[in-house]
Amino acid sequence: MSFLTAEWNDLALINYEINPDLLQKYIPNGTELDLWNGKCYISLIGFMFENVKVLGIKIPFHTNFEEVNLRFYVKCLENGKWKRGTVFIKEIVPKFAVTLVANTMYNEHYQTLPMRHSRIENEISKIFQYEWKKDDKWNSILVKTDKHQIPIELNSEADFITEHYFGYTKFNENKTVEYEVTHPRWEQLKVLDYKLDVDFKSIYGKDFEILQNIKPTSILLALGSKITIEGKKII
Numbered sequence: 001m002s003f004l005t006a007e008w009n010d011l012a013l014i015n016y017e018i019n020p021d022l023l024q025k026y027i028p029n030g031t032e033l034d035l036w037n038g039k040c041y042i043s044l045i046g047f048m049f050e051n052v053k054v055l056g057i058k059i060p061f062h063t064n065f066e067e068v069n070l071r072f073y074v075k076c077l078e079n080g081k082w083k084r085g086t087v088f089i090k091e092i093v094p095k096f097a098v099t100l101v102a103n104t105m106y107n108e109h110y111q112t113l114p115m116r117h118s119r120i121e122n123e124i125s126k127i128f129q130y131e132w133k134k135d136d137k138w139n140s141i142l143v144k145t146d147k148h149q150i151p152i153e154l155n156s157e158a159d160f161i162t163e164h165y166f167g168y169t170k171f172n173e174n175k176t177v178e179y180e181v182t183h184p185r186w187e188q189l190k191v192l193d194y195k196l197d198v199d200f201k202s203i204y205g206k207d208f209e210i211l212q213n214i215k216p217t218s219i220l221l222a223l224g225s226k227i228t229i230e231g232k233k234i235i
Contacts (some may be wrong), residue, residue: 001055001056002182002228002229002230002231003054003055003179003228003229003231004052004053004054004055004205004228005051005052005053005056005224005227005228005229005232006050006051006226006228006229007048007049007050007051007223007224007225007227008039008048008049008050008110008183008224008227009047009048009223009224010048010128010221010223010224011045011046011047011186011220011222011223011224012045012046012047012100012111012128012130012141012143012160012194012219012220013043013044013045013162013219013221013223014043014044014141014162014194014196014216014219014223015021015041015042015043015157015216015217015218015219015220015222016041016042016043016163016211016214016215016216017039017040017041017217018040018041018042018210018211018214019040020033020035020040022207022208022210023040023042023072025219026072026089026170027074027087027162027214028074028087028168028169028170028177029170029173029175029176030076030168030176030235031074031075031076031085031087031168031172031176032070032074032075032076033073033074033075033076033224034073034075034084034164035073036073036157036160037157037181038040039217041072041073041087041160041161041217042070042071042072042089042208042211043070043071043072043161044068044069044070044160044196044198044211045067045068045069045070045071045142046067046128046141047066047067047130048052048064048065048068048117048224049064049065049066049067049093049096050063050064050065051063051064052064052065053157054074054101057234059097061095062098063158063192064093064144065093065094065098065115065187066093066094066115066116066117066130066132066175066200067091067092067093068089068091068092068115068130068132068141069088069089069090069091069092070088070141070204070208071086071087071088071089071090072086072087072089073085073086073087073160073161073164074086074087074168076168076178076235078177078181078210079140082163083165083166083178084163084164084165084166085164085165085166085167085168085178086164086167086168087167087168087169088108088169089204089208090109090110090111090143090203090204091108091109092109092110092111092112092113092115092132092203092223093110093111093112093113093115094111094113094114094115094132096112096144098110098112099111099112099222101198105232106167106169106179107169107170108138108167108169108173109169111135112133113133114131114132114133115130115133116131117129117130117131118199119156123146124146124147125144125145125192126145126146126189127142127143127144127147128142128143128145128146128221129141129142129143129144131196134199134202135199135202137144137199138197139197139199139203140195140196140197140198141169141194141196141198141199142194142195142196143191143193143194143219143221144191144192144193144194145189145190145191145192146189146190146192147189148189148190149187149188149189149223150187150188150190151187151188151219152185152186152187152188152222156213157186157217157218158210158218158222161218161220162185162186162220162222163185165180165181165182165183166180166181167179168182168220170178171234175234175235176234176235177232177233177234177235178232178233178234178235179229179230179231179232179233180229180230181227181228181229181230182194182227182228182230183224183225183226183227184225186222186223186224187222187223188220188221188223189221189223189224191219191220191221194213194216194219196216198211198212199212200212223232
């Protein structure tokens with residue numbers, strides 16, 4: 001049985017190209033940076049975590065909530081094949097129990113903060129907004145899209161960003177926690193406009209203050225799907 005089943009829906013992905021040197025100290029042992037066309041990416045992502053079950057059981061008041069995370073992309077060689085995965089700098093949720101379980105069991109970097117969201121639709125467009133509050137300031141991601149679903153093209157930048165199926169976190173300097181995330185290929189909505197109001201230094205630390213003044217390389221809105229998170233192993 002999967003450790004967790006849920007849906008990840010309406011993922012707003014804000015993608016930046018950055019200097020890979022900035023990420024070196026965050027790379028778990030046994031993995032290396034996964035580049036796309038020689039470019040190193042980091043992504044700020046807001047989405048809805050919905051219909052959550054842990055070991056097949058719904059936990060009261062913890063079935064639907066927002067998440068915002070900052071992640072980068074790595075790969076791990078096993079038996080001659082590359083596994084493509086992500087490393088999270090920080091994952092923000094409004095539920096303390098989620099933070100406790102993820103940090104304890106998977107060595108993740110969750111933080112609990114007040115959050116809210118909105119999903120608005122009119123005749124021609126959709127608007128998705130994710131907000132989180134730190135130090136009395138509301139930070140926000142807002143993405144406006146077309147209403148028509150379109151595929152994510154194979155071998156495209158969007159394909160690279162969305163098709164990573166493992167999570168890696170540092171257990172210590174020599175050991176790494178690995179877990180698998182399963183989901184089908186996603187479709188997307190064409191992004192028409194976006195707005196960011198994020199205090200990167202306050203939330204993610206001085207190493208990522210540089211994102212404050214960098215224009216995103218791309219903005220995606222992936223529709224998402226049902227997902228599973230499998231049990232961990234130490235590598």
